Amino acid sequence: MTQDSPNDLTPQQVWELIDQRISSIAHAPAENHQGLKERLPLLQALDRVLAQDVTSPLDVPPHHNSAMDGYAFMGSALGQTSSEEVQLQVVGTALAGKSWNGAVSAGQCVRVTTGAVMPAGFDTVVPQEMVQHVQHSTPPNAIRFKTAHLKAGDNRRLRGEDVAQGSVALHQGQRLNPAALGLMASLGLDQAVVYRRLKVAYFSTGDELLTQGELPREGALYDSNRYSVLGLLSRLGCEVLDLGVVRDDPVQLKAAFEQGSAQTDAIITSGGVSVGEADFTKSLMKELGDVAFWRIAMKPGRPMAMGRMGQAVWFGLPGNPVAVMVTFLALVRPALLKLMGLRSQDIGGPPMLKASSAETLSKKPGRTEYLRVCVTRHPDGHLQAATTGLQGSGMLSSMVQANGLMVLPHHQGNVAIGDEVYVMMFEGVM
Ligand code: AMP
Ligand code: MG
Numbered sequence: 001m002t003q004d005s006p007n008d009l010t011p012q013q014v015w016e017l018i019d020q021r022i023s024s025i026a027h028a029p030a031e032n033h034q035g036l037k038e039r040l041p042l043l044q045a046l047d048r049v050l051a052q053d054v055t056s057p058l059d060v061p062p063h064h065n066s067a068m069d070g071y072a073f074m075g076s077a078l079g080q081t082s083s084e085e086v087q088l089q090v091v092g093t094a095l096a097g098k099s100w101n102g103a104v105s106a107g108q109c110v111r112v113t114t115g116a117v118m119p120a121g122f123d124t125v126v127p128q129e130m131v132q133h134v135q136h137s138t139p140p141n142a143i144r145f146k147t148a149h150l151k152a153g154d155n156r157r158l159r160g161e162d163v164a165q166g167s168v169a170l171h172q173g174q175r176l177n178p179a180a181l182g183l184m185a186s187l188g189l190d191q192a193v194v195y196r197r198l199k200v201a202y203f204s205t206g207d208e209l210l211t212q213g214e215l216p217r218e219g220a221l222y223d224s225n226r227y228s229v230l231g232l233l234s235r236l237g238c239e240v241l242d243l244g245v246v247r248d249d250p251v252q253l254k255a256a257f258e259q260g261s262a263q264t265d266a267i268i269t270s271g272g273v274s275v276g277e278a279d280f281t282k283s284l285m286k287e288l289g290d291v292a293f294w295r296i297a298m299k300p301g302r303p304m305a306m307g308r309m310g311q312a313v314w315f316g317l318p319g320n321p322v323a324v325m326v327t328f329l330a331l332v333r334p335a336l337l338k339l340m341g342l343r344s345q346d347i348g349g350p351p352m353l354k355a356s357s358a359e360t361l362s363k364k365p366g367r368t369e370y371l372r373v374c375v376t377r378h379p380d381g382h383l384q385a386a387t388t389g390l391q392g393s394g395m396l397s398s399m400v401q402a403n404g405l406m407v408l409p410h411h412q413g414n415v416a417i418g419d420e421v422y423v424m425m426f427e428g429v430m
Helices: 011-021 178-186 225-235 250-263 275-288 321-339 397-401
Strands: 037-041 070-073 085-094 108-112 124-127 131-134 142-146 168-170 191-195 199-205 239-246 266-270 290-295 303-309 312-317 352-357 368-377 383-387 404-408 420-425
Touching: 011 290, 011 303, 011 321, 070 085, 168 178, 199 225, 199 250, 225 239, 225 266, 225 321, 239 250, 250 266, 250 275, 250 303, 250 312, 266 321, 275 290, 275 303, 275 312, 312 321, 321 368, 321 397, 352 404, 368 397, 368 420, 383 404
Parallel strands: 085 108, 199 239, 199 266, 266 312, 352 383
Antiparallel strands: 037 191, 070 108, 070 124, 085 142, 131 142, 290 303, 303 312, 352 420, 368 383, 368 404, 404 420
């Protein structure tokens, strides 16, 4: 294990270097626009990134309508009475999808259900639970209600109050989540123009790695990184190219890099970037493209490399199984989100929660540490984060039990029980 060095970069500094080196699919030069965007049926566009603004062809809702089951009337009636109650004559009924088109006047009301078009001239709805039916009124069929808790315009939805015709309902670079699909559907649209999926190749490197199906042999272990990284990439909606396990052999590595870079936007590899192995990869990579090797003041996940080979960006991650996942979540995932065309305000790490530490933790200032934790709700209501077991950078069991990573920042020292900490949550990410 190498010592932390003051020359190591912080994860934030590394992110800035990555950010400078990549540009979004949205900024691709015009000659590469062929095949960049596609028009998909709405349901197939789930989780894809919008490639153009969506301008609304209509008002949503399309007409003023009632927000409650009740009685629509002229709100001015509320101010005209000196008594605490108003009495109105019921002259008709409007249902959702079946409007009432008769003439109306002050002193009258129309029974309405939620979503019913407001009869012209009426602007206010009294909910049905606030009214009493007047017995033996002349003319018959009248209601009365107290005016105290009601004002003109209440319980009415205005035409276009959600989305106005001609306004931008959704922006280029937004990811189409279920709510966005619903909003597009409410505009009467059944297709979306989105960026094509990002194509990402992955391979694991190491002479010691076994592919599943191979018999165990002395000194060898099964490749796990390929499964966790391919899983993370699938969750992000990438199209993945699985290039398997590649030996620490310059010829085979070169062939894998060439195959990956010819077909994809990005190549991710694990292993071969630690101090002991970096020289070997470095010389090979220098032949193939422009590369940078970084030592990051983070635990786990100290070494990482990045480069460019033709059209493809290369992310060389450490070999240890948890270090791979942590560097992916902290640094590669935001880079892929940027490449995919996501707008800048949505690019970043997974969502963070504030919790209190359930235990004392020793932490050295001068590096960022990512601890596998489970966040639970304490009986008093606050969120508490407890580590899930041994934190070795190769131990996946504690990663499996965790629902997030506690992120202890660069300058942070030891943590006491009850101290406030931030946790990067896995939900929706892995
Ligand atoms: P390296 O970065 O190549 O020096 O690898 C660091 C550690 O991670 C070594 O113990 C490797 O055996 C282990 N390792 C590397 N790649 C993988 C992999 N794909 N799956 C599981 N363990 C790995
Ligand atoms: Mg290796």
